[in-house]
Amino acid sequence: MTITLYGIPNCDTVKKARTWLNAHGIEHAFHDFKKAGLNVDSVDAWLDHMSWEVLVNRKGTTWRGLADERKATIVDxxxxxxLMLESPSVIKRPVLDIDGTIHVGFSEPLYQQIFKK
Known part of the structure; x- marks a missing residue:
């Protein structure tokens, strides 16, 4: 099983997810999309599994900082x-990829359900 956690290391929610995974001994790779960037294939794969409305964090500061004209162009x-490729900070974090199955966000109950043994 290949597990990759995508996010930004200083994001509180990403920190919680990484701490949870480490505390439960779940081996995973961390992809810092601020430093390592994102590629079209990853974003397209996420969008194959998850609605863009879920992936774009419209409550975050990056979205709120966009000009209204730019926001109006995000329709599909x-x-x-x-937008996600141009400004990865707009992505709701973390994105957890488990062998191509995508989960967005973190909560302990969600991760317990995903990794129930």
């Missing part, structure tokens, strides 16, 4: 993908 998966 294609325009959302362009």
């Amino acid at each position: 998966a294609r325009s959302a993908a362009a």
